[in-house]
Amino acid sequence: MQKVGVIGLGRFGMALAESLAQEGIEVIALDSRPEIINQIKDKVALAVSGDGTDLETLRSLGLGKVDTVIVAIGEDFEACQLAMLAARDLEYPKVIARANDRVKEKILRRLGADEVIMPEEQAALKLSQRLSRPTLLEAVEIGKDHSFVQVKSPRGIHGKTLLELNLRKRLGLNLVAIKRPGTMAGEEAVVIPGPDTTVHEGDVLMLVARDKDIDRFLREFE
Template sequence: MDRFVVVGLGNFGSSVTRTLYQHGHEVIAVDTDAAAVDDIAPHCSRAAHGDGREVPVLKELGADEADAAVVSTGDDLTASILATMALHDVGVENVYVKIISDNHARIMKQLGATEVVFPERESGFNLASRISEKGVVNYVRMGHDLSVQELVVPEQWQGHTLRELSVRAEHHLSVVAIHDTTIDEMIVPPDPSDTLKHTDTLIVAGTDEAIKNVADMASATAKEGE
């Protein structure tokens, strides 16, 4: 079981706290808003009303023994800077920071943040990607020109197996899972000998260009089914 510290309990910080705790980790949540602390208390190992920008506060909470931390201080740029510095000062090497702008991202990276997260931009990008192509069910960006997407099975692929289709060789994609939507079961890893059905969706990983080529086929399939 890993120990995590979450500084800032807005929507993002609270969601991270709940999810980490549900996954069986020890989670220490801290915020200056007493109401937010009370709300999260049943969903974490320890909820503290305090200033996560202060080294003594973090040490008292046991942050010096944390495996990683998440900083989510809303629009308060100064708070995120000070909290990140304080976490590094107590010895937390991996600090993930919610950001609000490109300038914010640049500053946090210079301060040694392990990763910056821009939820509003990412959710907007993912929504636009999904609604612009009807064959796309879900979209997760993994980095520059790389993503994982859930696609409708193209009509040309229905009734065939992954082995027959040679998806990796022919389309330069990896099918990491098949989602059987009739029973809502995720098959990971997929059996290459299973026949694809029109009720399946595919979770594929690869470059944006390679996925778009298959998504175009899937989009045509989706439109024909309307």
């Protein structure tokens, strides 16, 4: 079973720890506030009140043996940096940190973070995408410039086969599957696409591609 440590249980860290635990991941949660630990202790494998910046505290809790540690401290950037230094000393396989802006992102990367997430910026980008691209239903970042997206089939491709559209060659899009309304209300079928598959109105396309290619696709066919 994958084992993840979450240091810092503000709103972001708390939601993340609970979500990971619900996915079957063994979560060790650490925060300096006992009242916060009481809120989450029954939802994760282990929740302890302690100093997330102290090397010995992290080691004694078993945080020296996790697959990934997430430094989710948001407001106190000094504490976030100290936790990153402790994480670097423990040589975790992967360290993910949270930042509120680009300057802090650069600092955390220099301190050894393998990945830095900025929840506020990512939430703003998702909202912007949803409002500017109404056919875009969901987007999940899977790399620096790539995403997995679900989009309503745009009008410009209705009635055309995938062979005619040639999405991979023309636009660099990888169509993984198509979700299609079933014959009964509320039903949904998943179609594994082939060259002769025709795109219908109401289809939801599940795509993996570079972000700029997804934007180009939506602009061209919406």
